[in-house]
């Protein structure tokens with residue numbers, strides 16, 4: 663990848679990421695580092711640093727963030743939010759940052775494998791549908807504890823579920839995702855800097 667230049671930075675990156683106004687106070691970040699100090703991912707992955715991610719967003723370092731593998735490490739435990747002295751909801755910021763990365767064809771490899779569960783939910787009303795033998799096993803277990811056999815998902819429930827997928831635009835997004843092609847990742851955020859992979 664060509665060297666990143668200041669003209670590549672986006673002055674309004676924060677606004678573009680937080681387009682749903684879920685984290686309106688990011689500019690209050692004190693850069694105190696309590697989020698990083700209490701993050702279980704940062705404890706075992708020195709290159710992962712929520713405080714640094716916020717700093718990069720406010721600076722507008724688009725390429726570094728969107729191409730970074732680091733933004734896929736957070737698992738939304740919200741410990742950073744719990745300890746933040748100014749109540750910055752980092753997990754919601756991360757959710758939107760990933761969405762923006764996906765829209766730019768990064769990180770698809772993490773999301774595409776679970777897309778099939780979304781399609782299954784759309785078709786059957788369940789993300790997980792066991793085979794015939796699986797259903798027999800579940801029913802044996804349910805009978806043994808005195809519970810009725812596993813009920814079918816009703817057509818009405820499936821229709822309601824589909825309506826949610828359609829009205830929120832989720833199904834459209836899932837179909838689009840299938841067609842998208844992953845862009846190569848070139849940058850990785852490392853402690854104190856950025857390295858080419």
Ligand code: SF4
Pocket residue numbers: 690691692693694695696697698712713716742745746747748749750752
């Ligand atoms: S704990 Fe809050 S204020 Fe401190 S660096 Fe993290 S987000 Fe910023």
Ligand code: SF4
Pocket residue numbers: 697700701702703704712735736737738739740741742743752753
């Ligand atoms: S929500 Fe993400 S960034 Fe925050 S503490 Fe948990 S893993 Fe770390």
